[in-house]
Each structure stands twice: as C-alpha cells, then as structure tokens.
Amino acid sequence: MKVAVVGATGLVGSVMLKVLAERNFPVTELIPVASEKSKGKEIDFMGKKYKVVTVDEAIALKPDVALFSAGGSTSLEQAPKFAAAGTTVIDNSSAWRMDPAKKLVVPEVNAGVLTADDKIIANPNCSTIQMVVVLKPLHEKYKIKRVVVSTYQSVTGTGVKAVEQLMNERSGIEGPMAYAYPIDLNVIPQIDVFTANGYTKEEMKMILETRKIMGDDAIRVTATTVRIPVMGGHSESVNIEFENDFDLADVRSLLEKQDGVIVTDDPANAKYPMPKDAHEKDEVFVGRIRRDESQDNTLNLWIVADNLRKGAATNAVQIAEYLVKNGILKADLVGSY
Numbered sequence: 001m002k003v004a005v006v007g008a009t010g011l012v013g014s015v016m017l018k019v020l021a022e023r024n025f026p027v028t029e030l031i032p033v034a035s036e037k038s039k040g041k042e043i044d045f046m047g048k049k050y051k052v053v054t055v056d057e058a059i060a061l062k063p064d065v066a067l068f069s070a071g072g073s074t075s076l077e078q079a080p081k082f083a084a085a086g087t088t089v090i091d092n093s094s095a096w097r098m099d100p101a102k103k104l105v106v107p108e109v110n111a112g113v114l115t116a117d118d119k120i121i122a123n124p125n126c127s128t129i130q131m132v133v134v135l136k137p138l139h140e141k142y143k144i145k146r147v148v149v150s151t152y153q154s155v156t157g158t159g160v161k162a163v164e165q166l167m168n169e170r171s172g173i174e175g176p177m178a179y180a181y182p183i184d185l186n187v188i189p190q191i192d193v194f195t196a197n198g199y200t201k202e203e204m205k206m207i208l209e210t211r212k213i214m215g216d217d218a219i220r221v222t223a224t225t226v227r228i229p230v231m232g233g234h235s236e237s238v239n240i241e242f243e244n245d246f247d248l249a250d251v252r253s254l255l256e257k258q259d260g261v262i263v264t265d266d267p268a269n270a271k272y273p274m275p276k277d278a279h280e281k282d283e284v285f286v287g288r289i290r291r292d293e294s295q296d297n298t299l300n301l302w303i304v305a306d307n308l309r310k311g312a313a314t315n316a317v318q319i320a321e322y323l324v325k326n327g328i329l330k331a332d333l334v335g336s337y
C-alpha cells in the first residue's frame, strides 16, 4: 500500500512513521511529504531511505492513504486534492473535525461510522481521544449526563519550539518562547486562543468533539485545559455524572475490559497513572477511580495517555488499520492486526 505522511518531518509526523513501522502497517511504498524547504531530505523507514517530496509530487504518485499532520490550513487546501486523486486522507488537524459531512473517529469508540465514501477522515484532538476511550463503556452502561474535565497537558502538544523553551529554561538558557510566559516551574491555564465565551479553542474542542464522537449531543461537558512542564503525555481529572447510579466494582471491570485501556489503580500502594509511565505507549491509562461523595451518581477518574501516540499518531494509524481490516482500504499485504 502506498502511504503518504504529510508533515513527515514534524513532531507528530515522525511519530506516525514510528508507529506505522512498529505496528507493521502494510506499507509497500512510503511517500514522506513536507514543505518545499524540506524537499529532498532523506527519511529512514523500515531499513529503506526515502526522499521528502512536495504535496504536488505526492498527489501525482496517487497514494492509497495519506496521514496528515501539517496544520489546518494545509489540510483545508491539500486534503481535497488528495481525495480527488483517490487517496483516503486521515487528518490530525482540527480543519475537518466539526464538518458535519466528515467523520471524527476514535476506533475504540465509533469506527463503525466509517464507510468507503469517507475520503477525508478527521482524527480528534489528543485531549479528547484519551477521554472518550474511557467514557465509551461507562456511557453505554450508565448513560452520562455531564462531564467536568481539567487537563494537565504536556508541552509536546504545542510542538518542538515549546519543548525547546522548557529545556532552555531548565538549563538557564535564553531562547525563543513558544508561550507568552515561562513554562518551567509554572502552569499556563490557556491552550490555544480564547473564544467569545471565555473558553479557549482547546476547551471547546473537548466539549464539541466529545459529543460528536459519542454520538450524543445530550452529554453536557465543561473543560479547563492547562499547560504544564511535562514531556510524557497529557493527564486529565475527569468528573462524570450519570443518569443512573453505578456500582464501583462494575465501573472498574468495564474499564479493565475496554479496548485500549489499562487500569492502574492501587492507592494503598501509590499506584496510579503518570505521564512518565504513558510515554511511548499506545494505551490510555486510568486510575484514582472513586465515587464523588459530594454528589449522587457521580464518579472521579484520572486519565493519562501519550498525546503524540494515542492522542495523535497511533489513533490515525488505527483508523487506517480499521479501514484495511474491514476491506474499505485494499492492502497488497494485510498485516497481522
């Protein structure tokens, strides 16, 4: 299968390449795509060297699937051109996520909505992905009424410049600022820009994307998203009010059975998920499972995942795997997944 990775030289793009190789996705030809300034740069992939090409050169090669992580404006402009050439696009930007004609997919939650007509598929926001994987079995059993989420998000969610700012600050080096404020020994309660209602775009993504992926606009969500000086992944404190009462042991059992979830919850032995444990992993880690004693039918959880993997690259590759496994994308060699 001819696979293009658009934004191959970026942080998420490089993780996409890593995940494609690790999961033995049936790539017969890789087409790494980046801007003109990176054209000709060599990329190592599964023991072969590939030269970075431009978008137009990639479209002409007619890839079967194109994984995009190149920003919203590039996706809005270029994804339709790939789709018109017959390529199935899986886009990690926010460009298509709330388009009513486009599917927004987390395979463990709603892969069933996908059909062969879907030529541009949206990959959700990282902080949304890790939360809905956990909400899915609980909503099915106990019907979620309201979610209150506070996030603690890694600087890797911003990109290389933010990681460099943190490392420079740690070393006492003056350097370019990705944020308006220092991030080391600090937290910044703003991710992306503010909207008219006082929420940031990141918070509105969590609110709106959750309802679309869960297929239930009745679910009420409020979010506060915060940037913290951490590398391994995003953490979230999630408070869930259900329509119905729940059994705590059953909640734990549902989470332990959920695809893609690992329950790490043993407070007596100080066992709970942390970004350092989620780093480089594809699963979503859940702990601190406890009843909210201040309100009936309400549960508290702590959710951690690597935002570059399950929060971006792995989720995109898993969508492609689903398409191949279900015959929507034809692969020369179907991998063993």
Ligand code: 2RA
Binding pocket: 125, 126, 127, 153, 154, 156, 157, 158, 191, 202, 307
């Ligand atoms: C962030 N979720 O963490 C956003 C985009 N990756 O910055």
